[in-house]
Amino acid sequence: MIQPATQATPPADRLLVRYRIETDAAHVEARAAALALEQSVEMPAGAIADAAIRATVPGRVERIASLPGASKPGGRSGESNAFEVDISLATETIGNEPGQLLNMLFGNCSLQADVRLLDARLPASLLAALPGPAFGIAGLRAACGAAHRPLSCTALKPQGMSPAALAELAGRFARAGIDVIKDDHGIAQQSVAPFEDRVPAVQRAIDAANRATGGRSIYAPNLSGGPGRLVAQLRVARDAGVGALLACPMVLGAPVFAELLRAEAGVPLVAHPALAGTAIAPALLLGRLFRAFGADATIFPNHGGRFGYSRATCESIAAAAREPLGDLRPTMPVPAGGMRVDRIDEMLAIFGTDTMLLIGGNLLEAGDGLEARAAEFATRVREAGGGAGRIQP
């Protein structure tokens, strides 16, 4: 470990942020100091006229450590290396607002290819001011009428389908007993299936299936657009009686998700990771931050599917979604992204009971066997919670 810039533990009332910086050992201290200013006052500290501001508002480098495999401090200039750099920020600069939190954590330095955002410790005062999930894991389960067990989820796709075709497909999934039937996140406000036409049609099909089976499948349509359109969609969804809502916080904007959707949804919010990028650690963004912004469930690309997340990364997302965090309810982790029915047992063994498994394309690939495969999925997930208690992750 490189000599820390300050020896004291950073005060608990400051926002502590961990970055990964690629640079050489000879330059890392200067690079860390520049990053601390970039993410706060955006000017040379010496040019700040007000002594009180100079003492508290600029970011502070709290710790610099070589990452494993990197060469030792004092190495030759020009050596390629990576360092973990902890910077503390004044919590008052956030103003308790999700967008400004993202801005302070990663606004300007997101433009710098040598910086990644690894982690952040949110002070208690900030956690208390952020909305967090309105329903959480227990509330999502209750919306599905489910006991203490994992949930099953699938997606209506592909984009381009008419409201009638989407409704027909949703009815088949509901008859099969899938807990949560969501829109594909690519289904938005297209002319072939406007929200106001497709959402009531799909909900009616699910209602009919539930009446026939005695089940409690719920529908999570995908919200899209600016605030005016979102307000109109929320009204349509409420009138139709949907059981949940899907939204992409990084597409819609985190402040819209945390302010408008969290307050007005009235049903559990499922967050989709579209546009989340690779420069912010998934456990922080999809786990802790989406949870703090109000997501009741968070979808992430599970290992071994179409995306490159490792098993450890996926477990860290699930942990961040569920671990104690101020007074915030836990968020349901939703591993997804090319999952298959033949992986149900493996996924449940990893992620445990407080998990919703999302399988989409693998059900559709069954063709005429879709309902049978969907029923197998729903049944195996439902029964996983009815055995000898909680599955150990």
Added chain:
Amino acid sequence: MIQPATQATPPADRLLVRYRIETDAAHVEARAAALALEQSVEMPAGAIADAAIRATVPGRVERIASLPGASKPGGRSGESNAFEVDISLATETIGNEPGQLLNMLFGNCSLQADVRLLDARLPASLLAALPGPAFGIAGLRAACGAAHRPLSCTALKPQGMSPAALAELAGRFARAGIDVIKDDHGIAQQSVAPFEDRVPAVQRAIDAANRATGGRSIYAPNLSGGPGRLVAQLRVARDAGVGALLACPMVLGAPVFAELLRAEAGVPLVAHPALAGTAIAPALLLGRLFRAFGADATIFPNHGGRFGYSRATCESIAAAAREPLGDLRPTMPVPAGGMRVDRIDEMLAIFGTDTMLLIGGNLLEAGDGLEARAAEFATRVREAGGGAGRIQP
């Protein structure tokens, strides 16, 4: 060039998207085909039951080309390579909505570290439906009462200052003749200087300076938060009589910027690149897309400052902001990010007359000489347009 998947030129009514994929030559065709599905139907094409959807809605690989320095197609599997891949998407999947446009361009694949978004050709029907700048370069100039000349811009900073201190600083900049005085983008809704206190105070100071000098400096306060807070801030800004507004589209959400702010601002919108990341080519995101979403000016980190953009990248942003694009007004490029007064001539020589130069910390560093340095900045920029006509870029 690798054998293109289709020989025909992609139809002009499809959205043509160019990606950079890191993979080896033996796998690039399969990787490109998977990307085309990921960014559209999110399922195997063979599992799409409807033939009409199967024919038009899935993304199509239109062209694959090795990037310079990469090895030739047919190279050994395992060789590390990069390829340019053109994929066309059905324009109807966008629904003419900025958030869904970002989602289709880069939603899911933003999570894949091997993919970057290089460029996109927006079809005429989509361009006609996106808002574009309400004022553009000419309107921004008119708001400052400026002739056909470059504009000067500076920032109120650091965060943490009281409304009175911000107002005092703004008055000094206005007396020096700076055209646009903007908030630092880190000044949000903090308790030390709430929007409703600081914006009227700063505007009054600028008004007083303008009356004293006969100048036309304008103020661009920074908007932040969700739609409810934004609507309240817009009202405060309007009542105070601000001449422009600053906003971070990627923090607030592109749909909020394009729908709410574009419709309700009533004054030119200056876009800030915070949270834009490095995986989307800056010319596309900060140039073409922010312009299509309604930015009248777009701030970007100029080469040779605190950020890593090359001169060529910066010139490509300026070109995308100003070049013919449907019927959209041109957007003012704003090179920034650690610029200095001693670089004015060099920057104007590169970016020309249709440019606003943003210099912040370098003015504040002058201490007691702040007004003199700010006046030098404002005067040199103003006089650059009064000479022998347009500066040639």
